[in-house]
Amino acid sequence: MTLLECKALSFRYGNEYVLENINFSIMEKDFLAVIGPNGGGKTTLIRILLGLLKPNKGEIVYPNPLMFDSHSLIGYVPQDTTINSDFPIQAIDVVKMGFLKKSFLGYKVSKKETYIAFEMLEKLGVAHLAHYRISELSGGQRQRILIARALCGNPKLIILDEPTSSIDTKTQSEIYKILKNFNTFHTIIVISHDISILLGYASRVLYVNKEVITHKLPNVNLDTNGHICEVDLLDRFAN
The missing domain is CATH 3.40.50.300 (P-loop containing nucleotide triphosphate hydrolases)
Structure with a gap:
């Protein structure tokens, strides 16, 4: 098709x-x-x-x-995984960015979406890195985190x-x-x-x-x- x-x-x-x-x-x-x-x-x-x-x-x-469906058509994984690598954010929070949608209360991720984010990390073999800071990860590990983020929108x-x-x-x-x-x-x-x-x-x-x-x-x-x-x-x- x-x-x-x-x-x-x-x-x-x-x-x-x-x-x-x-x-x-x-x-x-x-x-x-x-x-x-x-x-x-x-x-x-x-x-x-x-x-x-x-x-x-x-x-x-x-x-x-x-x-x-209501999910995004296209997910994107950028080339440079070192951009903002020193920003104090955990891997799981980077992945959850794939769900962010604006609401009256700002940007919010549901419990179900947080579960899916962990599930994506598991599929990519990096669930054990969920609470590591991005700056602590290797280039290959950061790339898997960004792939997980792109997949969260189910593009x-x-x-x-x-x-x-x-x-x-x-x-x-x-x-x-x-x-x-x-x-x-x-x-x-x-x-x-x-x-x-x-x-x-x-x-x-x-x-x-x-x-x-x-x-x-x-x-x-x-x-x-x-x-x-x-x-x-x-x-x-x-x-």
């Missing part, structure tokens, strides 16, 4: 188009790897999907609006921007395995340069370089270390 469609999207900064005549669909339970050269428009495209930017031309269409689509940057290879693999499990219920988009690991889990690739080209995963040759040559892969998508 189609989750959303981007139709003839174009976006420019000044007179220069960063994205031009973009057309593609995102299907329910897709696991998309977004790749492309620096400056090719990956970040701009994600900001449009998040509603942070409005396209100069075109539109995003939701063919099946009745499939969405149909989760977008992750470089979720495994500055994280060791073992932890990268663990995070992608976790995301693959959540992919049973959520559509996932990951922007990542960790192509050799990501392609072991993604179902499709979006190559972004002013335009967007959708690819099924290609047959690639791995070297003896099990790594994919990223330059070669980008060249294949560009041609």
